[in-house]
Amino acid sequence: MELPLRGGCVCGAIRYEIAQEPLRVYACHCKDCQRSTGSAFAIGVVVPSEALQLTGPDTQLVPNGITEGGRRKSLSACPKCGTRLFSDRRPDWRSRGMVRAVLGGTLDDTSWLRPTIHVWTRSAQPWVILPEGSAVYERSLQEAEKLALRPESTGPGDTD
């Protein structure tokens, strides 16, 4: 992978650069991601939010479902062509910094892209075969880590 990573929307109005190596790449098989991408899963490339630089018009927030915990999720989209580009800015539970998940399909070069984490696989489409060696979570990664820390917890999880 060569930095900066570059990508953008379908119409080309919005271009972005990612100056740092992504923290991780995951595939989200939740129903909201299936709906909003029109596909089987969304690919999230998690990057420190300060590493993402945009050029073009201001992005527009579009709804992307509600987490089990009741938080409204949204994605930032191109105001002209509607391409969804990245998630809300949010604290990363692991690195403690603020991150965004860039939608992997919007990168110019996806040749290096390998989701190694698969989340919400309980709603994965039945034909999807997860590569051997993947980290697989029936629900969200955050929930899996919370459960590992507090095995008695069954509280609602957050999602990507």
Ligand SMILES: [Zn+2]
């Ligand atoms: Zn566009």
Ligand SMILES: [Zn+2]
């Ligand atoms: Zn999802």
